[in-house]
Each structure stands twice: as C-alpha cells, then as structure tokens.
Amino acid sequence: LWNDPGGLVNGRKASAFVTTDEIPLSVFFNIRGDIMSPEFSVLREKRPVARMITNTGDSAWYVTSYSLAAAVFQDPRFSLSRTALGGTSERDDVPFPPITVSVMKALTAAGLRGEFMRHVGPQQTAAPPRWIRQVASEAVEAMTREGHRADLVRDFALPVTLAVACRLLGFPQGDRHLLAEAVDMDVDFGAYEPAERAASWERLRRHVHERFCGGTGREESRHQAGSGLIGGLFAANRHARQREADGHASPGITPLSDTDLIDIGCMLVIGTVANPAAFLAIGGLALARHPRARRRLARDPEAMPGAVEELLRYSIMVGGGLPRVATEDVRLGEVTVRAGELVLLATDAAHRDPEAYPEPDEFDIDRPPSCPHLRFGGGRHYCPASRFSRMVAENAFGALLERLPELRLALALEELEWLPDRHVLLPRRLPVRW
Numbered sequence: 001l002w003n004d005p006g007g008l009v010n011g012r013k014a015s016a017f018v019t020t021d022e023i024p025l026s027v028f029f030n031i032r033g034d035i036m037s038p039e040f041s042v043l044r045e046k047r048p049v050a051r052m053i054t055n056t057g058d059s060a061w062y063v064t065s066y067s068l069a070a071a072v073f074q075d076p077r078f079s080l081s082r083t084a085l086g087g088t089s090e091r092d093d094v095p096f097p098p099i100t101v102s103v104m105k106a107l108t109a110a111g112l113r114g115e116f117m118r119h120v121g122p123q124q125t126a127a128p129p130r131w132i133r134q135v136a137s138e139a140v141e142a143m144t145r146e147g148h149r150a151d152l153v154r155d156f157a158l159p160v161t162l163a164v165a166c167r168l169l170g171f172p173q174g175d176r177h178l179l180a181e182a183v184d185m186d187v188d189f190g191a192y193e194p195a196e197r198a199a200s201w202e203r204l205r206r207h208v209h210e211r212f213c214g215g216t217g218r219e220e221s222r223h224q225a226g227s228g229l230i231g232g233l234f235a236a237n238r239h240a241r242q243r244e245a246d247g248h249a250s251p252g253i254t255p256l257s258d259t260d261l262i263d264i265g266c267m268l269v270i271g272t273v274a275n276p277a278a279f280l281a282i283g284g285l286a287l288a289r290h291p292r293a294r295r296r297l298a299r300d301p302e303a304m305p306g307a308v309e310e311l312l313r314y315s316i317m318v319g320g321g322l323p324r325v326a327t328e329d330v331r332l333g334e335v336t337v338r339a340g341e342l343v344l345l346a347t348d349a350a351h352r353d354p355e356a357y358p359e360p361d362e363f364d365i366d367r368p369p370s371c372p373h374l375r376f377g378g379g380r381h382y383c384p385a386s387r388f389s390r391m392v393a394e395n396a397f398g399a400l401l402e403r404l405p406e407l408r409l410a411l412a413l414e415e416l417e418w419l420p421d422r423h424v425l426l427p428r429r430l431p432v433r434w
C-alpha cells in the first residue's frame with residue numbers, strides 16, 4: 001500500500017510491509033493516544049476492510065472507515081457473543097469467560113436489566129454530579145498543593161475514576177488499588193504472561209465473592225453486600241432465585257448462578273475503570289494541548305457538554321479494535337467476510353474519516369453535529385453507561401479547568417511514553433504544569 005520499507009510505524013520498526021493481503025496487526029495495533037499514524041489514513045483510503053493477523057496469530061478483518069464500522073455495529077449478522085465461542089479467530093491470549101462478553105444480554109435474560117439501569121441511569125443517586133465534581137475538585141486541589149506540576153494519570157484520571165467506580169459498584173474506597181491492579185492486568189496483554197493475567201482474574205473473582213456474595217461468611221467481608229451496582233445485582237438475583245424456589249418464578253426469567261454473576265461483577269470492574277480512566281487521561285491531554293478550547297471552557301462551562309462529545313470523538317483510546325464474528329457470509333465494502341471470521345472495528349480510525357467528519361484531525365469543540373461518534377459502540381451492545389460516563393467527564397473536566405485554566409503539557413508531545421500492548425491506551429505518565 002505504501003513504499004517505505006524499514007520505516008517506523010507507531011514509533012516501532014515495522015516488521016513487514018504491505019505487499020499482500022496479510023498485514024500483521026502489530027503494525028497497526030495502535031499504542032499512541034495522541035497522534036493518529038498517517039498509515040491509518042492510507043489504509044482507510046486504499047483498503048478500508050483489510051486482512052490482519054491478531055496477537056494470537058489468527059486472521060481478522062480490520063475496518064477503518066466510519067461508514068463500514070457503523071454498518072457492522074448495526075448489522076445483527078456480526079455477533080459479539082460469537083467471539084466467545086471456540087473455533088473462531090481470537091484477538092487475545094486470555095479470552096474473558098463467555099458470560100462476560102455480552103453482559104447486558106445475560107443480565108436481561110436473568111431479569112436484571114432494570115436493576116442495572118437503576119444504578120447507571122439518570123435517576124441514580126450513588127454518584128450524583130455534585131459528588132463527582134467534589135471528588136474531582138479534591139484531586140485537583142491535591143495536585144496544586146504539590147506545586148505547579150503533576151501527573152494527570154496518577155493524580156487525576158486514576159483517582160477520580162477509581163473513586164467513582166468504587167462508589168458506583170459498591171466497593172469500599174479502600175479497594176481502589178486492588179481494582180486498579182486487576183484492571184491493569186486485564187487490559188495489558190504485553191507486560192504480563194497469560195498465566196499471570198488468568199491468576200489476576202481469579203483474584204478479582206475471589207474479591208467480588210468476598211464483598212458481595214458472603215465470601216468466608218465473616219461479617220467484615222460482607223459489609224458491602226447489597227450495596228452499589230454489583231451488590232444490587234446480587235440482591236435482585238437472590239430474590240429471583242428465592243421466588244423460583246418458592247414456585248413463583250417469573251416466566252421467561254432464568255436467575256444467574258453466583259459463579260456467572262461474579263464473572264459479570266469482574267467485567268463491570270473493568271468496564272468502570274479501563275475506558276473511563278483512559279478517557280479522563282487522553283481527553284485531559286487534548287485539553288492541555290488546545291489552549292483556546294481550554295480557556296473558553298474555563299470561561300463558559302455551558303460549552304462543556306459539546307466539548308465532551310468532541311473529546312469522545314477526537315481521543316484515541318482503542319489499541320486494537322472492537323471484535324465481532326460474522327454469523328453468515330456478508331459483503332462488507334469490497335470484500336466478503338465469511339461466516340465465522342473475526343472483524344475488528346478500529347473506531348478511532350473511523351473517527352478520523354474525512355467522509356464522516358470534515359477536518360477530522362482538528363479538535364473543534366464547536367463542531368456542528370454530524371455523524372454520531374462510535375466511542376460507546378453502536379447497535380445492540382451500545383454502552384449502557386454512556387450517559388453516566390458523559391456526566392462524569394463533564395464534571396471531572398469542569399473541575400480541572402475551573403481551577404487550572406492554564407493547564408499544559410510539561411514536555412514535548414513526542415516525549416510522552418505510552419504503555420505498549422494495551423486494549424485500552426494509556427500514557428505511562430502524563431506530566432502537566434500550569
């Protein structure tokens with residue numbers, strides 16, 4: 001597709017070059033959340049559905065155009081649940097337990113969707129906007145007490161996200177570090193051996209069991225039972241099981257086993273920390289790099305919801321792509337995806353598609369509404385916490401810019417070091433000053 005053998009892609013020596021249909025995914029597996037490699041534009045233009053090799057050595061189709069990625073999200077012939085069944089290509093060495101791949105489907109079948117939405121919908125009371133704002137303001141105050149420099153990952157994105165996650169899910173705040181470590185091992189497939197990652201999942205399972213499911217039975221380990229989203233799901237599920245045992249089962253509802261609900265609880269820990277922390281860090285980086293937008297937001301908080309939408313589009317957060325498996329042969333652009341083949345949706349590349357967004361590389365908080373971004377996915381698996389996540393971001397960025405309108409990067413962009421090999425991107429450190 002292009003002819004620069006020996007060049008650097010994503011700052012790494014490209015190991016192979018594009019002369020055939022087979023392109024090692026590692027070449028395209030994005031590690032930088034600040035700059036979209038120009039190779040993505042070439043790929044989108046020349047081969048918007050390209051053949052790739054995943055980390056496990058399996059083949060996959062890699063989709064970089066907006067219209068095709070959006071079409072796959074909406075097309076029921078591309079299944080997320082099927083990615084968990086054996087016999088298809090895989091994206092990663094440590095696949096999550098099948099029940100966690102389609103969480104809302106499992107919760108709906110168990111009659112728990114309503115309980116889930118009670119905790120993340122507009123009526124939720126555990127983490128109201130005022131509380132989020134206060135948590136973020138406290139993190140920013142702590143930064144300023146240290147001087148005029150801070151690390152936006154360590155001092156802002158992580159503490160705010162972890163405090164919110166504990167509150168939302170029902171963990172005590174003292175569990176923050178444990179959750180952070182578990183999430184780190186689950187989204188990073190490079191720094192840890194598959195066995196280490198599997199052991200980390202087991203540790204998190206035991207912890208969720210202890211906290212929400214009675215665990216050892218000791219009073220202190222059960223003090224969270226029934227609280228927060230995970231506690232609420234366990235309580236509602238126990239209630240449904242009791243009704244079933246009493247002969248009053250609700251038709252069409254099959255309560256979950258504790259084993260499955262624990263796995264779902266672990267997945268919710270990842271969902272509540274990985275993407276939200278990456279968004280506060282990488283969105284914060286965009287704000288630090290764009291003084292006009294930043295000062296305008298400090299002056300005019302009304303502009304924040306529009307700015308958060310643009311940050312959701314503009315931020316680069318996905319390492320590989322969101323996976324789907326074709327359930328039958330489907331024509332996609334100029335290729336035919338065969339039944340059983342894996343498709344990876346590179347939503348960040350889609351967000352920089354000029355066909356969907358004029359001047360896609362510009363960060364413009366007044367961008368007129370055009371195509372809806374794909375940051376929360378699309379179709380059947382659209383993130384159920386999108387509204388909650390927007391509210392968290394508006395309040396967290398609001399608190400940051402209210403106090404630090406002159407926030408800027410404390411080093412050159414090229415000097416930022418990104419953690420390699422992650423499904424959800426994150427810089428190792430994000431030094432800022434003001």
Ligand code: HEM
Pocket residue numbers: 080101102103104105120268271272273275276279322323374375376377378380381382383384385386388389
């Ligand atoms: C900035 C924050 C967030 C982003 C960018 C984000 C992104 C996404 C995306 C892209 C998907 C769809 C995945 C796919 O289609 O393959 C998704 C699904 C999901 N998200 Fe989020 N998410 C965020 C926050 C949260 C939070 C706070 C929760 C906590 C409850 C959450 C829970 C879920 C769940 C349960 C699903 C699965 C939906 C299903 O089973 O169909 N997310 N999220």
